[in-house]
Amino acid sequence: MPNALVVGNWKMWGSREQAKTLASSVAGSSQSGVDWGVCPPFPYLQVAIDQLGCDRVGAQTVSADQSVPHTGDVSAEMLADLGVRWVIVGHSERRAERHETNELVRAQVERALSQGLVPIVCVGETLEQRNAGQAESVVVEQLDAALQGLVPTTDLVVAYEPVWAIGTGVVATPEQAQAMHAVVRQRVKDLGLSDRTPLLYGGSVKPDNAEGLFALADVDGALVGGASLDAQAFLAIIDAAAAAKAE
Ligand SMILES: O=C[C@H](O)COP(=O)(O)O
Helix, strand or coil: CCCEEEEEECCCCCCHHHHHHHHHHHCCCCCCCEEEEEECCHHHHHHHHHHHCHHHEEECCCCCCCCCCCCCCCCHHHHHHHCCCEEEECCHHHHHHCCCCHHHHHHHHHHHHHCCCEEEEEECCCHHHHHCCCHHHHHHHHHHHHHCCCCCCCCCEEEECCHHHCCCCCCCCHHHHHHHHHHHHHHHHHCCCCCCCCEEEECCCCHHHHHHHHCCCCCCEEEECHHHHCHHHHHHHHHHHHHHHHC
């Protein structure tokens, strides 16, 4: 059975000193059956690498373009040069606030793969879409746009993050999470990708709900926002993943 994967998304949080303290506070965690890492903001990637090593660090986005004049962008080549392992693409905050389309997310996935980075491809529906009965179709459309026809040269990770559960304290019920993860698992397989592709759940994951989520058949780990900013909470979520794996 593959390891569980727990990734902390620090979003636009912290200072250099806070990043160093948080990274060093979680650095010692080593649980059998669990792989984990953190995605700090760009300016603190090196701070995290210094504390944790490259294999435990990812970026939060990447340019869809190659290294030509794009003021403010960070290329996949730069991230690979830095040595980070993962890059989050298609997070709903970027889709909504930075108007990142399915097409742009696809280009980011391709750029990441071209440089040997592991994309963590985020998909998920809004509350309006769920209430309209469109959760599955929205997620399948996002998956198809990002992954159809890909021949990945590295691993790939998919994160199902219902937008209504992000930063709200409202976590998907086990039934909702499992139902959507089963849809994602099947679609990933239908798209010709490995059925061992790790599927992470994201959206208000906390120490007190993590074990229940990790116990679900098609949940292979978590993409953790707010709780990853608290070292004890993040470590407890890693422990919960280890406990679920051990059962
Ligand atoms: O990438 C992480 C997700 O946006 C979840 O954030 P959250 O755990 O604060 O709800």
